[in-house]
Amino acid sequence: QVQVVESGGGKVQAGGSLRLSCAASRGTFSRYNMGWFRQAPGKEREFVAAIHWSGGSITDYADSVKGRFTISRDNAKNTVYLQMNSLKPEDTAVYYCAAGPAAWGQRTASYEYRYWGQGTQVTVSS
Numbered sequence: 001q002v003q004v005v006e007s008g009g010g011k012v013q014a015g016g017s018l019r020l021s022c023a024a025s026r027g028t029f030s031r032y033n034m035g036w037f038r039q040a041p042g043k044e045r046e047f048v049a050a051i052h053w054s055g056g057s058i059t060d061y062a063d064s065v066k067g068r069f070t071i072s073r074d075n076a077k078n079t080v081y082l083q084m085n086s087l088k089p090e091d092t093a094v095y096y097c098a099a100g101p102a103a104w105g106q107r108t109a110s111y112e113y114r115y116w117g118q119g120t121q122v123t124v125s126s
Helices: none
Strands: 003-007 010-013 018-025 034-039 046-051 059-061 069-074 079-084 093-099 120-125
Touching: 003 093, 018 034, 018 093, 018 120, 034 069, 034 079, 046 069, 046 079, 059 069
Parallel strands: 010 120
Antiparallel strands: 003 018, 018 079, 034 046, 034 093, 046 059, 069 079, 093 120
């Protein structure tokens, strides 16, 4: 079983940047595909980004964040990061880190992720 804890959320003006971190404990972190999801008030939870268990260049992004967000992982530190640049008010949401699907092909499906953090709030003002 993997436990994940997010940090790094906060308030920022449009155009600013934040870096979210997701620290994992227990289990074998390096075996899991990892994902970031977000949920805005009154909306469904949506996929943001995912990174393959092997790390490196195997990543995927929602169209809405492509070119602005970067996901990375450090398996030695059991940590996943989400660097968010050029933030927009519509990025405002609670961001969740999740440990994940056995199959990379399921990376965008929240129901495929087994372990979730408690979430961290990101607020972008215009």
